[in-house]
Amino acid sequence: MQKATNANSIPVLMYHHVTANGGSLSVSAINFEKQMRGLAERGYTTLTSSQFADFITGKAPVPKKSLLITFDDGYLDNWVYAHPVLKRYELNAMLFAVTGLIGNGPVRPHSGQVGVQVPDCPPHKLAKEIMFSENPDPVMLRWDEIREMVSEGTFEIHSHTSTHKRWDLLSDASINKNSSFRHDLSTSRDTLVEQLGGVSDHFCWPQGYFDDDYKSIARSLGFNYLYTTDARGMNVANGDTTHIYRFAVRNRPFGWLGQRLWLATNPVLAPLYNAWKSRSDARKQKRKSSH
Numbered sequence: 001m002q003k004a005t006n007a008n009s010i011p012v013l014m015y016h017h018v019t020a021n022g023g024s025l026s027v028s029a030i031n032f033e034k035q036m037r038g039l040a041e042r043g044y045t046t047l048t049s050s051q052f053a054d055f056i057t058g059k060a061p062v063p064k065k066s067l068l069i070t071f072d073d074g075y076l077d078n079w080v081y082a083h084p085v086l087k088r089y090e091l092n093a094m095l096f097a098v099t100g101l102i103g104n105g106p107v108r109p110h111s112g113q114v115g116v117q118v119p120d121c122p123p124h125k126l127a128k129e130i131m132f133s134e135n136p137d138p139v140m141l142r143w144d145e146i147r148e149m150v151s152e153g154t155f156e157i158h159s160h161t162s163t164h165k166r167w168d169l170l171s172d173a174s175i176n177k178n179s180s181f182r183h184d185l186s187t188s189r190d191t192l193v194e195q196l197g198g199v200s201d202h203f204c205w206p207q208g209y210f211d212d213d214y215k216s217i218a219r220s221l222g223f224n225y226l227y228t229t230d231a232r233g234m235n236v237a238n239g240d241t242t243h244i245y246r247f248a249v250r251n252r253p254f255g256w257l258g259q260r261l262w263l264a265t266n267p268v269l270a271p272l273y274n275a276w277k278s279r280s281d282a283r284k285q286k287r288k289s290s291h
């Protein structure tokens with residue numbers, strides 16, 4: 001059946017962890033399953049990065065209920081809990097991986113397999129500590145797991161730099177923010193080419209930070225689609241490819257996500273909602289800085 005009618009805008013979902021119990025920056029395995037089942041049952045289309053690129057540059061339309069699922073960082077739990085669910089519902093996602101933290105070694109068990117003991121996937125706070133320790137392997141993906149996700153069609157892999165460092169905060173007389181960022185991003189690009197045989201032109205800012213220098217560096221290294229953590233706007237055809245809006249998915253069943261998607265794509269309500277949220281963000285910021 002042809003899915004006619006074109007989308008006006010594409011919501012981009014942002015996930016980090018899918019874990020057994022949820023927690024900060026995490027959706028529980030049960031709620032993730034409910035969310036993906038809800039999308040599949042209601043006829044949503046998960047776009048690939050190139051379909052999204054064609055839409056946002058105005059080259060080709062996409063079906064009305066289209067969206068993009070993204071994951072940041074490259075945690076092991078994406079393989080253990082998200083990959084089998086995406087596969088079950090024939091959905092696909094983009095993963096922005098911190099390429100320098102992806103390890104080597106055999107493929108570990110995942111929750112779609114019967115009679116296996118899946119690895120422990122700790123909550124975000126602990127995962128973050130381990131991620132930046134000497135040995136990030138217990139919480140991060142391995143290249144062979146990534147290759148399997150790619151070949152099964154559940155995940156595409158894109159760059160999220162090699163180190164996830166905030167060079168703007170680390171710069172001093174000895175460290176230059178812009179050249180450090182350029183090196184970080186080009187190392188990541190080289191790693192993706194070496195490990196996966198290619199690199200896309202989609203890139204996501206670590207911790208959501210960017211400025212005009214960073215944007216021109218990313219563009220000069222061949223990254224044309226830049227993903228932010230800014231939720232206050234709509235991704236429309238002929239929109240700004242260097243400022244792609246995303247919203248964080250909460251640890252809630254499909255009902256919440258369904259409503260959020262409806263709001264995000266409603267041509268009348270979405271701009272009002274985004275403007276209202278921007279004002280409330282600014283108020284919160286003001287309160288914070290006055291304390």
Ligand SMILES: [Zn+2]
Pocket residue numbers: 072073160164205206207
């Ligand atoms: Zn990140």
